[in-house]
Amino acid sequence: MLDICLLGTGGMMPLPHRWLTSLMARYQGISILIDCGEGTQIAMKEKGWSPKPIDVICFTHFHADHISGLPGMLLTMGNAERTEPLLLIGPKGLTRVVNSLRVIAPELPFEIQCQELTEPEQTIAFNGFHIEAYRVNHNVVCYGYNIVVERIGRFDVERANTLQIPRKYWNRLQKGEIIEEDGKTFTPDMVLGAPRKGIKVSYCTDTRPTEGIVRNAAGADLFICEGMYGEPDKVQKAREYKHMTFYEAADLAFRAGVQELWLTHYSPSLIRPEDYMQEVRKIFPNAVAAKDGRSVDLLFAED
Numbered sequence: 001m002l003d004i005c006l007l008g009t010g011g012m013m014p015l016p017h018r019w020l021t022s023l024m025a026r027y028q029g030i031s032i033l034i035d036c037g038e039g040t041q042i043a044m045k046e047k048g049w050s051p052k053p054i055d056v057i058c059f060t061h062f063h064a065d066h067i068s069g070l071p072g073m074l075l076t077m078g079n080a081e082r083t084e085p086l087l088l089i090g091p092k093g094l095t096r097v098v099n100s101l102r103v104i105a106p107e108l109p110f111e112i113q114c115q116e117l118t119e120p121e122q123t124i125a126f127n128g129f130h131i132e133a134y135r136v137n138h139n140v141v142c143y144g145y146n147i148v149v150e151r152i153g154r155f156d157v158e159r160a161n162t163l164q165i166p167r168k169y170w171n172r173l174q175k176g177e178i179i180e181e182d183g184k185t186f187t188p189d190m191v192l193g194a195p196r197k198g199i200k201v202s203y204c205t206d207t208r209p210t211e212g213i214v215r216n217a218a219g220a221d222l223f224i225c226e227g228m229y230g231e232p233d234k235v236q237k238a239r240e241y242k243h244m245t246f247y248e249a250a251d252l253a254f255r256a257g258v259q260e261l262w263l264t265h266y267s268p269s270l271i272r273p274e275d276y277m278q279e280v281r282k283i284f285p286n287a288v289a290a291k292d293g294r295s296v297d298l299l300f301a302e303d
Contacts, residue, residue, distance in 0.1 A: 002027050002149055002199045004222065005295040007043035008035075011205075011228055011243075011265040012065055019043045019292055020065045021265050023203055023224060024054075025147055027129055033057045034145055034203055040069040041076060043292055052080040058131065059090035060205055061142035062097050070098070071105040078108045085111040089124060089133065091141040092116045117143055121216070134216040136207035139242045144204030146216060151300055152176070153193030160191045199298045202258070205265045208239065209248045217256040221298055224290070225249040227263030230276035234267075246276055250283035262290040 003026040008019035020037025024044065031054045033040075044051055051073055060066055077086070088098060095114040102112075115124065120135045132146040155174055160167075165186055169179050179186040202217035205226035217223050228243035229235075238245050246263055253261040261284055266273055273289035280287050288294070 001300075002147070002201065002298040003295070004201060004298060005047050005049065005293065006224060006262060006264060006290050007040055007047065007292065008037050009264045009266060009290055009292050009294075010037070010039075010065070011226075011267055013268050014039045015268060017292065018266070020069070021060075021205060022069070024049060025201065027147075027149060029053070030055050030126065030129075032131070032147060035060055035066040035205075036069040036073055037065050038068045041073060047293055047295070050080070051076050052082050054086065055084075056087045056089065056126075056131070058133070058143075058145050059088070059094065060136075060144065061091060061138060061140050062093065063140065063206065066206070067097070067101070071101045074102070074105045074108055074112075078105075078110065082110050085113055087113045087115060089115045089131070090117065091143060092118055120212075132216065134204075134212055136204055136213060137210050137242060138206045138208075142206050144202065144207070144213060144216060146203075146220070147201045149199040151196045151198040152188075153195050156191050156193060163190055165191060197301050199300065201298070202256075206242070207244065208242050209244060209252055213252055214256045217252065217258055220256065220258040222260050222262065222296065223253050223256065223258035224262045224264055225252060226265040227273070227289070228265055228267050228270075230266075230270055230273055230280075230289075232279075246273075246280045246289075247283060250280045250287055253284040253287065259286065261287040262294065263287065264290050 005024045007022040010018040010020045014020050019039025021035045022040040023034040025032045094116045117133050122133045124131045129149040133143045136142050136144050173188050200220045201222045202220040203224045226244045227246040227249045230246045277289050
């Protein structure tokens, strides 16, 4: 199960009941944060989740509304007596930006590791899942992210018995381990079927529509996408500042064949996003004007 919470849905400046951009995901004890805008800690507290166990923070880009909450977040982690290393992922220049922000958070009881993205598309592997970063089209270098939870094939008991694989090795083989004992080698492919459909969440913000977004979000169970403007007369402004309208995001969702679309990163002038959703749902019916704190538990599909 992959837990998702959209902590903040605001762009540019925080508003009452709308904090700046941030998404948190949890999977098997691992916590991932994407962006850390102002108010992220408050939104996390309202959700009842803790910043202490965050393992990875990914940044789409270095505009203040996406990273201004980081120094306070680091200090809170340190005050909670965290000692485990923290991995930060972001565009080239991440180390310099983080070190600059740490002028006001200089002493921490844990190590910060920075992984800078240098390619148009990169994959970072973890135990049981991976994060895919893909370049989008903003007025600074900016990335979207996929969180992909893999799912191994079903264990074939009949095949294991036919191959006379001792039962004591079955659990280890299911976990992907290669076993060499008593002059014999047993590999996972001997007892596992084809990989099954996993879980995929795609997140992108601060960008114009691109074919790369369609390709990278393809088939996602959940597509969380910028909808800076809902007003139909804001198309030219979206083009000028390299942002997206609700309708452009809905078109991306439709073409990518995703299961559900959550809009986020609203302009401060956009007070009631729901007012525009009737037209959006004509393009992509399963679209939601997300609010801060919107959550979902994503489960593996039934076989």
